[in-house]
Every structure is written in structure tokens, then in C-alpha cells.
Amino acid sequence: MTQTCPDSLDPARATAMQAMLGDPRAFEQGDALPPFYHQLYFWDPQPPARLGRDGHPATGIGLIPDMGLPRRMWAGGSLRFHSPLLxxxxxxxxxxxxxxxRKDGRSGPLAFVRLRHDYWQRGSICLTEWQDLVYREDPGPDAAPPVPPQARTDETTAQVxxxxxxxLFRYSALTFNGHRIHYDVDYARAVEGYTGLVVHxxxxxxxxxxxxxxxLGGLTEFTYRATxxxxxxxxxxxxxxxxxxxxxxxxxRQCMEAAAR
Known part of the structure; x- marks a missing residue:
């Protein structure tokens, strides 16, 4: 099954993203978009009746399968850049x-789904993306939080x-991401077991x-994993x-690891 979604890549949305990041820049028609800005586009809006408890489109509707587990997370992915989207x-x-x-992990049953997205413009493929989703059970009331890995400290460059x-609200709006862990602190804590609102x-x-x-002066590949x-x-x-x-x-602690070239 293949799902197709067109978009006109409105320059105003990329300009708004720059403002959200605190680096104002105005985009015009034909400008190359920065890597990963396709996340601002290709929305899949669904009416309230087709949303899950987490605010995302319900599983089992459209492309996203129902794996029989209530919590769904975007755990990582990889990208191959062929040419910039304009x-x-x-x-x-x-x-x-x-x-x-599906498999059984130390914390209970888990399910993994890998999606592939190909982005085309003017008859050519510009970007190939793989997106890794993880499904799991809700944490029990007495469940100990997982122990995160410790991050490296040998960086040569860092931005704080x-x-x-x-x-978080502005990024959710720009990406049409309705997941409640990013704006509903009671849900994030009581249902999904986080200590507060989660950064996307x-x-x-x-x-x-x-x-x-x-x-690097440009990217050809990028792989990342949330930890x-x-x-x-x-x-x-x-x-x-x-x-x-x-x-x-x-x-x-290490929150994400990645590799680029």
C-alpha cells in the first residue's frame, strides 16, 4: 500500500519555522529549503472522530497500522538527500x-514499524526518508523509569x-502535530509517564x-535515534x-544520537 500526499511547500511556513528557532529569514518561491524542513509540510489532517487518545491520527486508519499497543513513539530514522526541495x-x-x-522486551511487549517516504519534485526524487515507530504498553503505576545512556563529553563543537x-506549541502548529505529550502536561505525566512536556x-x-x-557544508545522509x-x-x-x-x-544523559555525512 502506498499513500500519496501533494503539497505546494508554502514559503511562509518555512519563514515561520525560522522565526520559531530565533533565526529570522524570509523564504521566497524557488528557494532551497533546509534539510528536514519537509516536516513542516505534507499534513494529514483528520477530523476528531479519527484521532487516537494521544491526539495523533488513530492507528489502523490509513497507512499507520494498529499494533495492539497504546503508546506510539517516533524513535528515530534516516534520510538520504538527493537534491534540495524548493x-x-x-x-x-x-x-x-x-x-x-512485534517482540517481547524487558519492559513488556513491543512493536516496531518502519515507514519509507519518497519526496518528489519536478519529476525527480529529492529525498528518501525512513521513519522508525515504536509501540509499547502504558507504564504501570509503580514502574521504574528506564535508565538512559550517558552522553559523550568529547565534542569539538556544541550549541546550548x-x-x-x-x-513546543509553535513547532506542533507548524508540523500539525497533535500529540498531547507536547502540550497537555497532565496527560504526559499521568498517562504516558513523563516528568513534563516532551520536546519533539x-x-x-x-x-x-x-x-x-x-x-560539513551540506548533507547527503543523516541517521538519528532517540534514547x-x-x-x-x-x-x-x-x-x-x-x-x-x-x-x-x-x-x-544522552537524549539523541546521530551520524551525518
């Missing part, structure tokens, strides 16, 4: 499921910043891609060392 020029996203599996509730994994990946592009949630208001270091990237929380 603002204001019609493009098409073609999506399919590459694999879906945090994201407050306003930044794709936003962390976006910051690492900006860092990698600045170091621990970053909570709104936490200060994090976005780190680079010889093609490796990671996000380090203030307590030293």
Missing part, C-alpha cells in the same frame, strides 16, 4: 510500510539551548541537522565530533 514548488510525498514486527512551552524528537533531530550542515526524552525547559547541549552528533541533557 519552496513554493509543488511536491509529492509517497509513503509505504517497509516492515512491521532549551525549548519552553511556547516553542524531530525538533531535536532538526537542531542536529543544522549543526551538521554547518560543519531519552528531553523535557520542556531543560537545557541541552547539541554536540558534534567528527561526523557524530548527540544531544546531552543537563544531567549528562
Amino acid at each position: 519552496a513554493g514548488i509543488r511536491a509529492e510525498k509517497r509513503s509505504s510500510i517497509e516492515s512491521s514486527t 539551548r532549551s525549548f519552553d512551552e511556547t516553542a 524528537g524531530p525538533l531535536l533531530a532538526q537542531m542536529l541537522m543544522h549543526l551538521a550542515e554547518a560543519q 531519552s526524552p528531553l523535557i520542556a525547559g531543560e537545557v541541552a547541549a547539541f554536540c558534534w565530533a567528527d561526523g557524530a552528533l548527540w544531544v546531552r541533557g543537563a544531567d549528562g
Whole structure:
């Protein structure tokens, strides 16, 4: 099954993203979009009756399968850049499921889904993206939080910043992401077991891609994996060392790891 979604790549949305990041830049028709800005486009809006409890489109509707587990997370992915997408020029996203599996982990049953997205513009493929989803059970009331890995401290370049509730709201709006862990703190804590509002994994990946592009002068491939949630208001270091990237929380834990070339 392949799902196709067209979009005109409105330059105003990329301009709004720049403003949200605190780096104002106006995009015009035909301008090359930065890596990963396709996340601002190709929305799949659904009416309330077709949403899950988490605010995302319900599983089992459209492309996303129902794996029989209530919690769904974007755990990572990889991208292969062929040529930049251009603002204001019609493009098409073609999506399919590459694999879906279930297994038993130490914390209970898990399911994994890998999606493939191909982005086309002017008759050529510009970007291939693989997106990894993880499904799991709700945490029990007495469940101990998982122990996150410790992050490296040998970076040669680092950028430090945090994201407050306003930044999370604006990024959710720009990406049409209705997941409640990013704006409903009671839901995030009581249902999904987080300590507060969760910074979007794709936003962390976006910051690492900006860092990698600045170091390399351009990107051909990027792979990333979320390892621990970053909570709104936490200060994090976005780190680079010889093609490796990671996000380090203030307590030293690793929130995301990535590689770029």
C-alpha cells in the first residue's frame, strides 16, 4: 500500500519555522529549503472522530497500522538527500510500510514499524526518508523509569539551548502535530509517564541537522535515534565530533544520537 500526499511547500511556513528557532529569514518561491524542513509540510489532517487518545491520527486508519499497543513513539530514522526541495514548488510525498514486527522486551511487549517516504519534485526524487515507530504498553503505576545512556563529553563543537512551552506549541502548529505529550502536561505525566512536556524528537533531530550542515557544508545522509526524552525547559547541549552528533541533557544523559555525512 502506498499513500500519496501533494503539497505546494508554502514559503511562509518555512519563514515561520525560522522565526520559531530565533533565526529570522524570509523564504521566497524557488528557494532551497533546509534539510528536514519537509516536516513542516505534507499534513494529514483528520477530523476528531479519527484521532487516537494521544491526539495523533488513530492507528489502523490509513497507512499507520494498529499494533495492539497504546503508546506510539517516533524513535528515530534516516534520510538520504538527493537534491534540495524548493519552496513554493509543488511536491509529492509517497509513503509505504517497509516492515512491521512485534517482540517481547524487558519492559513488556513491543512493536516496531518502519515507514519509507519518497519526496518528489519536478519529476525527480529529492529525498528518501525512513521513519522508525515504536509501540509499547502504558507504564504501570509503580514502574521504574528506564535508565538512559550517558552522553559523550568529547565534542569539538556544541550549541546550548532549551525549548519552553511556547516553542513546543509553535513547532506542533507548524508540523500539525497533535500529540498531547507536547502540550497537555497532565496527560504526559499521568498517562504516558513523563516528568513534563516532551520536546519533539524531530525538533531535536532538526537542531542536529543544522549543526551538521554547518560543519560539513551540506548533507547527503543523516541517521538519528532517540534514547531519552528531553523535557520542556531543560537545557541541552547539541554536540558534534567528527561526523557524530548527540544531544546531552543537563544531567549528562544522552537524549539523541546521530551520524551525518
